[in-house]
Amino acid sequence: SPETKQHFACEYDCYGDSYTGDTDIAKLKEVFSRMNNFQ
Amino acid sequence: MEKKVVRICPVSDPGTTYFLQIAWEKDLGAGFDVVLSDGRSAWTGKVPEEDISKEAADMEMEREKYIGELKKVLLFEGGLADKYNFDISKGGVDGECLNFSYEKNLKDVSFRLGSLMLQKVSGPAEVISELISYCLDCIKGLYSKNEHLQKENERLQSDLDDVQEQLQKCVEAKEELEMELYKRFILVLNEKKAKIRSLQKSLKEVEEAVLKTTQARHEK
C-alpha cells in the first residue's frame, strides 16, 4: 500500500539499507548482493 | 647418418645372439646398410632404394606401408603388437656369405618381408669396435639428455611450487581485502546512520516543541 511504501522509503534507502539501523558484514553483503546492473 | 642396433635370435639358431645394425640417411626408404655380428665375426650388406620398391611391388603392398613394416622389423619400432622373425643361413666357402631374412608373423601364417646376402668382413674387430663405440655414444647422449630433462623437471617443479604459493597468497589476500573493506565500510556507514538518528531526534524534538507552543496559545 502507499502507506507501507512511504514507511519503507523513510526507513530504508533505495538499495535496501536502513537509514538508522547499524549495519554489519552480513547485512551489508546482502545489500551489495542485490545491487546488480546499476550505474 | 641414422643408426640403430638391435639384438636378434634367428629362428633356426635361437640360442645364438646376433647384433643387427641398420644405418640409413634421413629416410629408410632411400636404402640402408646392414651389419650383422655374433661378437666374433661380422657381415655387411646393402639394400638399395630400388630393391625396396621391388620388394613392395612383389608383395603388392603400398611402398610407404612396406617401409613402415621395415621400420617395425629392423628398427623394432612396432612395440609388442606385431611379431617378427629373423633367419640366418650361412653360404659360400667358410660361411663367407650369409643369407639374412626377415618376416612378419600373423596368426597362422608368416610372410617374408625381405632378405639379402651379407658378405663376411675380413676385419671384424673394427666393425665390432665401431658397433660398441656407437652404443657407448648413444648411452652418453641419452644420459646427457636425461640429466638435462631431470634439471628441467626440477626447475619446473620449483616454478610450479612458487606459483602455487603465490596463488594461495592471492586467494588469501583477496579474502582479507574483502573483509577489510567491509569492516571499513561498516564503520563509515554506521557513523552516518548515527548522524541520521541524531538529526531525526532533533527534528522530532523541535516539531514537538512547536506543537506544544501552538497548543498552549490556542488554549490561552
Add this chain to the structure above:
Amino acid sequence: MEKKVVRICPVSDPGTTYFLQIAWEKDLGAGFDVVLSDGRSAWTGKVPEEDISKEAADMEMEREKYIGELKKVLLFEGGLADKYNFDISKGGVDGECLNFSYEKNLKDVSFRLGSLMLQKVSGPAEVISELISYCLDCIKGLYSKNEHLQKENERLQSDLDDVQEQLQKCVEAKEELEMELYKRFILVLNEKKAKIRSLQKSLKEVEEAVLKTTQARHEK
C-alpha cells in the same frame, strides 16, 4: 651387480680402442671384476678388496679417497677436471696375459693408481656379446627413462601453465572485487549523505519558521 663400460686408448698404443668393463657389487671398494676387449679378443681379471686396501696403504692414501680416485679413473666419474692414463702391455705366450695399469696425471708427474694382470678369454665372442648386450640394455633403460622424464616434463609444464592462468585470474578477480565493492559502497554511502542533507535542511527550515513566529509575536 653394477657395471660400467668405457672406451679407453692405451698411452703406448693410442690408435687402438679398447673397451673396459668394470663390474662390482654395491661398493667398488669391496672389489671389482675387469673385462678388457679390443673387439676381437677379451681379457678378464679381478681386483679383490684386500688389493684395494694394500694399494691405498702403499700410496699412503686414505682408503675412501683412493676408492674415489678409482671411480674417477675406471668409471669416468671425474669429469674433465683430472686427467688419467691407461696402459696395456702384453705378456705370456701369444699375449695370453695382459698387464693393465691406470695412473693419474698431475702437472708434471704421473702416479700409478693400480695395475693388474688380465687373462685372455678362450671364448671372446661370448664376452663381447655380453658387453654389447649390456650396452643395449643400458640404452633401452635410458630411453625408457627419457620418455618418462619427457612426459613428466610435459605434465609439469601443463600444470604450470594452468596455475599461472589461475593466478592471473585471481589477481584480476581481486582487482575487480575491490572496484565492485567500492562502487556499491559509494552508492549506499551517498544515499546516507543525501538523507543527512535532507534532514539538515528540514531542521533548518523548522528552526527558521519558529524564529520568524517568535519574532512576529514580540513585535506584536
